[in-house]
Amino acid sequence: MAKEPFQILTPSGAVKGRTPSLTNENLRTLYRHMLQLRLLDDRMMALQRQGRIAFYGTTTGEEASVIGSAFALQDQDWIYPALRQGGAALLRGYPLTKYLAQLMGSSDDILKGHMQPCHYAYRGANIVSWSSCVGNQLPQAVGTAMAAKYRGDEAVVMGYVGDGGTSTSDFHVAMNFAGVFQPPMVFLCQNNHWAISVPVSAQTASKTLHIKAKAYGFPGIRVDGNDVFAVYAATKRAVDLARAGKGPTFIEAVTYRIGAHSTADDPSRYRDEEEVKKWRAKDPLDRLRIYLRNRGVLDEVHEDDLQMKADQEISAAIKQAEASGPPRWETLLEDVYAEDPWNLREQREELSEIVGRGE
Numbered sequence: 001m002a003k004e005p006f007q008i009l010t011p012s013g014a015v016k017g018r019t020p021s022l023t024n025e026n027l028r029t030l031y032r033h034m035l036q037l038r039l040l041d042d043r044m045m046a047l048q049r050q051g052r053i054a055f056y057g058t059t060t061g062e063e064a065s066v067i068g069s070a071f072a073l074q075d076q077d078w079i080y081p082a083l084r085q086g087g088a089a090l091l092r093g094y095p096l097t098k099y100l101a102q103l104m105g106s107s108d109d110i111l112k113g114h115m116q117p118c119h120y121a122y123r124g125a126n127i128v129s130w131s132s133c134v135g136n137q138l139p140q141a142v143g144t145a146m147a148a149k150y151r152g153d154e155a156v157v158m159g160y161v162g163d164g165g166t167s168t169s170d171f172h173v174a175m176n177f178a179g180v181f182q183p184p185m186v187f188l189c190q191n192n193h194w195a196i197s198v199p200v201s202a203q204t205a206s207k208t209l210h211i212k213a214k215a216y217g218f219p220g221i222r223v224d225g226n227d228v229f230a231v232y233a234a235t236k237r238a239v240d241l242a243r244a245g246k247g248p249t250f251i252e253a254v255t256y257r258i259g260a261h262s263t264a265d266d267p268s269r270y271r272d273e274e275e276v277k278k279w280r281a282k283d284p285l286d287r288l289r290i291y292l293r294n295r296g297v298l299d300e301v302h303e304d305d306l307q308m309k310a311d312q313e314i315s316a317a318i319k320q321a322e323a324s325g326p327p328r329w330e331t332l333l334e335d336v337y338a339e340d341p342w343n344l345r346e347q348r349e350e351l352s353e354i355v356g357r358g359e
Contacts, residue, residue: 008229013290037087061258064284068231080141092125100321135168145183164195179216182247192257210252225253
């Protein structure tokens with residue numbers, strides 16, 4: 001229950017203690033996905049300002065918390081995301097073209113435009129749909145973990161939440177239920193210091209968030225959320241314990257939201273730019289880049305090549321998503337019920353007549 005976050009990789013790229021058992025290919029994968037997420041954020045912010053997508057929430061400054069934690073999971077495991085875990089979905093195989101289609105609500109969108117941008121889901125990688133109601137995904141995540149426990153399979157469930165979400169009743173319900181029934185559950189809180197405009201100090205009187213796990217009867221750990229090694233190591237241990245039937249863990253990843261809460265937010269109205277500058281010096285991508293260069297895993301040529309390929313992939317995905325056009329009008333009323341009730345059938349017939357008249 002230490003207050004100081006667990007850290008392996010310092011902001012200068014130096015190592016404290018033992019690094020996790022990761023191959024050079026693992027390290028390159030972590031860096032590539034963190035870089036992709038950073039570049040994707042920049043491009044999506046530009047698209048939103050151009051009116052080509054309606055909404056976006058960046059992960060800039062929090063990439064290590066997302067990629068490091070998701071990398072510790074296995075294929076059969078489940079993820080219940082919050083706003084900033086799109087990188088976890090991409091890491092686990094969500095096609096970039098489908099991800100972009102979801103942001104645009106185009107015909108290639110798996111969800112057929114039924115969800116607002118950044119509210120993704122991907123059954124192929126056990127990524128469950130989420131809503132903007134803060135914290136409500138956590139009881140659902142615990143329910144899935146309980147199902148895994150009843151069935152005796154080896155799945156572990158990861159439920160993400162922000163610091164603001166820890167103030168909700170759903171957080172309490174999920175933590176309490178998990179503490180009592182000990183399902184294979186890992187809670188990961190990205191404490192980025194701001195729940196839109198509300199600072200952590202206005203969320204709780206606790207000195208830390210991880211200490212809350214103690215009241216629910218299971219372990220809590222506080223890690224440097226900008227250190228991909230610390231996040232991975234802590235999550236891997238929590239996942240291994242859960243898979244072995246040892247119950248849940250709550251991880252507080254101390255990080256920082258460099259940008260706005262979303263494209264609908266102006267952070268200059270409520271926080272000091274000096275605070276942002278301080279956290280920019282702790283950039284998760286920079287520290288991993290320095291470490292990889294010092295280890296000889298990455299050089300300038302390789303880095304430039306990775307950036308060029310990521311840019312090209314994003315550009316191609318944008319082009320394909322926009323070219324696919326809007327969904328068929330019929331999708332407006334699909335996937336609502338297994339069998340259409342009378343009122344939905346009437347609405348479909350009415351809509352068909354309107355479309356047929358060209359109105």
